[in-house]
Amino acid sequence: MVLLAAGALLATGTLMILGQGQAADILASVVIAFVVLVTAKDMVQHMMRGHWGLDILAVVAMVATVLVGEYLAGLIIVLMLTGGEALEKMAENKASRELDTLISRAPAFAHRNNRNDGQIVRIPVDEVQVGDVLLVRGSEVLPVDGVVLSERATVDESSVTGEPVPVTRAKGDEVLSGSVNGTESFSMRATATAADSHYASIVQLVQEAVASQAPMVRLADRYAVPFTAVSLLIAGIAWYLSGDPVRFAEVLVVATPCPLLIAAPVAFMGGMSSAARVNVIVKEGGTLEKLARVRAAGLDKTGTLTQGHPTVTDIRGFSCSTAETLAHAAAAEQYSVHVFAEPIVKVARERGLNLPPVRSAEEFATNGVVAVLADGSEVRVGKARFVREVTGHIPELNLEPGVAAVYVAVAGELAGVLLLSDPVREDASETLKLLREQGVTDIFMVTGDVESTARSVGDAVGIERIYAEMTPQQKVKVVQANTSRPALMVGDGINDAPVLAASDVGVAMGARGATAASESASAVITSESLARLVDVINISKRTVRIALQSIWLGIIISVGLMLVAAFGHLPAVAGALLQEVVDLVAILSALRALSAHNKVPSMRRGVSSPERQAAQRGVTGY
Structure with a gap:
C-alpha cells in the first residue's frame, strides 16, 4: 500500500509537471478512492463491534480533498496513512528486538553421549530425553536443564537470570537451559526435555508477549469521538466563515489522526522490551x-x-527413629509438588535410605500429602493441623525465625518431625x-x-x-x-x-x-531477584507516561495546525506535508519507552539478587 501511494504521488506530480493535469487528477482520484474503500471497510467493521476509531477523520479528509480538487493533498494523506502503518511496523520491530533475541537464541541441537558405544552424536534438541548424558562444548548454549557430571562447569546465566557474572557449578549442581558455557567443555545429565526446560518456558512467554496487542491502543480510540467532533467543528466553522469549501479540506488534512494511532502501541511495545531487559516478561x-x-x-x-531453596536442618523422632521418619516422609513427598518435597527426598537419597513402596498418594493443597504404603499403612506428612487430624495431640516446638516444621504420621501415630530452613x-x-x-x-x-x-x-x-x-x-x-x-x-x-x-x-x-x-x-520474573518487581512497576509508569505524552503531543500539534489552516494560512498540500512531520515526532516520542529500563530505581540504588551481591564481593561461584 505504501509503495502504491508513493508511486501514485510521484506519477501524479510528474503528470502535473508535464501539463497533463486531467490525467493526474484521474490517477489521484482512483488511488484515493481505492484507499478510502479499504479504510472505510475496516472502519465499518470496527464500528459494528462498537469501536469508534479515528479512521473516520482520515476518510472524510480524503473524500473532501477529492471533492474540492486538492488531489495532491489527498495523495499525501494516502501516503501518510499507509506510511504510518509501515513506520508503526518498523517501530514495533525495533521495540520487540529484545524479545525476539530470546527466541532466536533458543538452542536447536545437542551433543549426546551414546550409552552403547560412547560416541558423541549431534541430535535435534527435541530428541533429548531425561537421563541422556550430554556434552556441552565451549561457548555453546545449554540445550536442556540438567545436572553437572564433570567436576565443575563455568556458565553465563545472564540471558535467563539477569546476573552478569559467570557462575561456577560443581558436580551434581543444577544448570539451566539457555545458559552459555564458558571455554571448558563439560558433561551433564538431562533432567528435562527441551519442551519442559527453563528456557523453553521463557520463550513461550516471550512469544505470547510479542503476539499480544496492547489494550492501551484503545486509549487513542477513547479520544476518537471528541477529537473527531472538534476537528469537524473547526473545519465547518472555517468553511462557514470563509464561504470556501477548500478551507474545510485544508483543516481536515491536518486533523488526520495518525499520531494518535501510532503513539500508544509503539510506546507499549517499547515498555515490554524494556521489561524484558530487566528479566520480566510482560505478556500484554x-x-x-x-x-x-x-x-x-x-x-x-x-x-x-x-x-525458595529450603534445606532440612534437623530431624526429630517420636514413635519412629529419625531414619524411619525421614524415609516415610520422603516416600510420601515424592508425590508432592510443594517446595519442601524436593529437599526432603534429596536428603533421604543422600543418606542411602530405602523408601517404603507406595501404593497410592494424594496431595492436599497447602496442607500436606497422604500416601498409602504397599502394606496398607497410611503416611501423612504436612502441617501440624493436618497431621493432628489422625494423631490427636502434637507437642509444641519452639522454632527459630525462618524455620518450618513438617510433621510425619505413620499408621495414625506421630512418627517425628522434620525442620526446614528457607532464608529470607x-x-x-x-x-x-x-x-x-x-x-x-x-x-x-x-x-x-x-x-x-x-x-x-x-x-x-x-x-x-x-x-x-x-x-x-x-x-x-x-x-x-x-x-x-x-x-x-x-x-x-x-x-x-x-x-x-x-x-x-x-x-x-x-x-x-x-x-x-x-x-x-500476567507477568513473569525470570531471574531470582524480587527487586525486578520494583523495576517493572517503574518501567510501567514511565511507559504509560510516554504513551500519554505522545498522544497529547499529537493532539496539541494537530489542533494548532487546524487553527492555522482555519484562517487560511496553511494550504492543503503544505498541511499534509506537515502532518507527516507530526507522525515522525509522535513515533520518536513513543520510542523513548525503549530506554525506560535505564531509570529503574533498584538499579540506581543497587538492589540486586544474592548472586549479584556475591559477584560484587568478588565471589563468582559456590
Missing part, C-alpha cells in the same frame, strides 16, 4: 497500564519473600521499601504456611498484615476483598495459580521454570 501491554496504577501488593512467602531473600526488605516509594502503600503477605513462621518472615521484611494458613481459595478471597486497587499478587507455587489469575495483576517468580503460576500470571 494492558498489564503495563495496570502496573502503573497499582496501589496494593500481596506476596506469598515461600519462594517469593524467601529464597536478601533484597526483600529493600524491595518492599522501594515499592512503598512507588506508591504501593498497602503491602500484605498471603501464605499457606503457619502463623508463627509467616510472622517471623513478616517481621524480618517489614510486613505487618499477614494472612497465614490460607488455602488457594482463601487467597483469592483475600485479594479480591482488598479495597486498594489495582492490586497485584506475587507468587511462585502451583497453589498460587488461582490467586495470580484472579488478581488485577499476577506476577510469578518463574526463575525455576514453567509452572501453573507462570502460566496464569
Whole structure:
C-alpha cells in the first residue's frame, strides 16, 4: 500500500509537471478512492463491534480533498496513512528486538553421549530425553536443564537470570537451559526435555508477549469521538466563515489522526522490551497500564519473600527413629509438588535410605500429602493441623525465625518431625521499601504456611498484615476483598495459580521454570531477584507516561495546525506535508519507552539478587 501511494504521488506530480493535469487528477482520484474503500471497510467493521476509531477523520479528509480538487493533498494523506502503518511496523520491530533475541537464541541441537558405544552424536534438541548424558562444548548454549557430571562447569546465566557474572557449578549442581558455557567443555545429565526446560518456558512467554496487542491502543480510540467532533467543528466553522469549501479540506488534512494511532502501541511495545531487559516478561501491554496504577501488593512467602531453596536442618523422632521418619516422609513427598518435597527426598537419597513402596498418594493443597504404603499403612506428612487430624495431640516446638516444621504420621501415630530452613531473600526488605516509594502503600503477605513462621518472615521484611494458613481459595478471597486497587499478587507455587489469575495483576517468580503460576500470571520474573518487581512497576509508569505524552503531543500539534489552516494560512498540500512531520515526532516520542529500563530505581540504588551481591564481593561461584 505504501509503495502504491508513493508511486501514485510521484506519477501524479510528474503528470502535473508535464501539463497533463486531467490525467493526474484521474490517477489521484482512483488511488484515493481505492484507499478510502479499504479504510472505510475496516472502519465499518470496527464500528459494528462498537469501536469508534479515528479512521473516520482520515476518510472524510480524503473524500473532501477529492471533492474540492486538492488531489495532491489527498495523495499525501494516502501516503501518510499507509506510511504510518509501515513506520508503526518498523517501530514495533525495533521495540520487540529484545524479545525476539530470546527466541532466536533458543538452542536447536545437542551433543549426546551414546550409552552403547560412547560416541558423541549431534541430535535435534527435541530428541533429548531425561537421563541422556550430554556434552556441552565451549561457548555453546545449554540445550536442556540438567545436572553437572564433570567436576565443575563455568556458565553465563545472564540471558535467563539477569546476573552478569559467570557462575561456577560443581558436580551434581543444577544448570539451566539457555545458559552459555564458558571455554571448558563439560558433561551433564538431562533432567528435562527441551519442551519442559527453563528456557523453553521463557520463550513461550516471550512469544505470547510479542503476539499480544496492547489494550492501551484503545486509549487513542477513547479520544476518537471528541477529537473527531472538534476537528469537524473547526473545519465547518472555517468553511462557514470563509464561504470556501477548500478551507474545510485544508483543516481536515491536518486533523488526520495518525499520531494518535501510532503513539500508544509503539510506546507499549517499547515498555515490554524494556521489561524484558530487566528479566520480566510482560505478556500484554494492558498489564503495563495496570502496573502503573497499582496501589496494593500481596506476596506469598515461600519462594517469593524467601529464597525458595529450603534445606532440612534437623530431624526429630517420636514413635519412629529419625531414619524411619525421614524415609516415610520422603516416600510420601515424592508425590508432592510443594517446595519442601524436593529437599526432603534429596536428603533421604543422600543418606542411602530405602523408601517404603507406595501404593497410592494424594496431595492436599497447602496442607500436606497422604500416601498409602504397599502394606496398607497410611503416611501423612504436612502441617501440624493436618497431621493432628489422625494423631490427636502434637507437642509444641519452639522454632527459630525462618524455620518450618513438617510433621510425619505413620499408621495414625506421630512418627517425628522434620525442620526446614528457607532464608529470607536478601533484597526483600529493600524491595518492599522501594515499592512503598512507588506508591504501593498497602503491602500484605498471603501464605499457606503457619502463623508463627509467616510472622517471623513478616517481621524480618517489614510486613505487618499477614494472612497465614490460607488455602488457594482463601487467597483469592483475600485479594479480591482488598479495597486498594489495582492490586497485584506475587507468587511462585502451583497453589498460587488461582490467586495470580484472579488478581488485577499476577506476577510469578518463574526463575525455576514453567509452572501453573507462570502460566496464569500476567507477568513473569525470570531471574531470582524480587527487586525486578520494583523495576517493572517503574518501567510501567514511565511507559504509560510516554504513551500519554505522545498522544497529547499529537493532539496539541494537530489542533494548532487546524487553527492555522482555519484562517487560511496553511494550504492543503503544505498541511499534509506537515502532518507527516507530526507522525515522525509522535513515533520518536513513543520510542523513548525503549530506554525506560535505564531509570529503574533498584538499579540506581543497587538492589540486586544474592548472586549479584556475591559477584560484587568478588565471589563468582559456590
